[in-house]
Amino acid sequence: MTETMKSRAASLAHLRRDKLAVGDPIPLPLTMAAIYHAPGDATGFNQYGRFSNPNWAAVEEMLGHLEAAPCVAFPSGMAAISATFFSLLKAGDRILLPSDGYHTTRILADRFLGAFGVTTDVRPTSSFLDGGFAGYRLVFVESPSNPTLDICDITAVAEAVHAAGGLLVVDNTTMTPFGQRPLELGADIAVAADTKAPNGHSDVLFGHVACRNAEIIAAVTEWRQNAGGIPGPFEAWLVHRGLETLELRFDRMCSSAEAIAPRLKAHPAVSGLRYPGLEGDPSHNLARAQMERFGFLISFDLGSEQKAEDFINGCSLMHAATSFGGVHTVAERRLRRGDAVPPGFVRLSVGCEPTEELWAAMKDSLDRI
Ligand SMILES: Cc1ncc(COP(=O)(O)O)c(C=O)c1O
Secondary structure (H helix, E strand, O other): OOHHHHHHHHHHHHOOHHHOOOOOOOOOOOOOOOEOOOOOOOOOOOOEOOOOOHHHHHHHHHHHHHHOOOEEEEOOHHHHHHHHHHHHOOOOOEEEEEOOOOHHHHHHHHHHHHHHOOEEEEEOHHHOOOOOOOOOOEEEEEOOOOOOOOOOOHHHHHHHHHHOOOEEEEEOOOOHHHHOOOOOOOOOEEEEEOOOOOOOOOOOOOEEEEEOOHHHHHHHHHHHHHHOOOOOHHHHHHHHHHHOOHHHHHHHHHHHHHHHHHHHHHOOOOEEEEOOOOOOOOOHHHHHHHOOOOOOEEEEEOOOHHHHHHHHHHOOOOEEOOOOOOOOOEEEEHHHHOOOOOOOEEEEEOOOOOHHHHHHHHHHHHHHO
């Protein structure tokens, strides 16, 4: 971790310190309020629950501290992505999405943006630069892509997109601001599902938009206020609490994934393993250059649906579940979500369990399939 990020990680849990009066609770109080005491001119304080909430403000301050950019909180990662699209695009615009990224982003564009006159093209992450970006109002990158973990050169894409007059949005869900810093790499906007590692306990959905352009932040904030897709105060409170331990959890998860990926790769039942941290992985050199860590997701093929199901269900320290980034190790056979992968393709999200115990449980299950 860079010195700057170490210092940000250290001060993360102390951001409220200077605002406390004697006797105030040190943990963030939960404010459940649709209305506020609002006499006189309605400016400069909380008015109504769709406009603002102290728990949103606190979680946005934390996210902003990590992103080093203003952040707007949303009730899910998809709500953050929708707000970005619907507040910035207009009829006649053309956008580019990864063909191998999170499938719901493509569904959103196909099913809804098209009806408003926005045209969508797709391109594989590993060859994202090929073909250039002329004519695109907005280019959307997911690197590493979920679930195949391909990578594209964010700095080179940002330069080319800007030269063509477009905006670059990076979905940083798989990495968090501790693992990759899209805005510093040249992206205009970073979006993320804080449902994953930032909250980390798999008990809430959440998302955010981070951006250093005040007009864009104003547009997504206005979208949230008027479209009405707002985060619940309790969800914001939970994510605020989760963020206090993100650095610790992310470090354990990435370190365990780095230890486990080569052992999985060497196991005879495993083929096609992808992990950006492995020397020889097609993503490795670029990952070294642009990522702070290699992440906690590993993907591989176990040859058949039955073997993949047996591995996942037979491992005592793994849950069969979609999603990733939580304290529990989980895995999913991604064909069941409709991704373009073989039946035995598994996406593994390494959790916070002690590394050697986790590996022993995985090996035991693999040896039995
Ligand atoms: C890369 C990526 N982006 C966005 C999302 C959407 O997040 P949410 O489920 O919180 O809407 C997901 C969810 O899995 C994801 O994997």
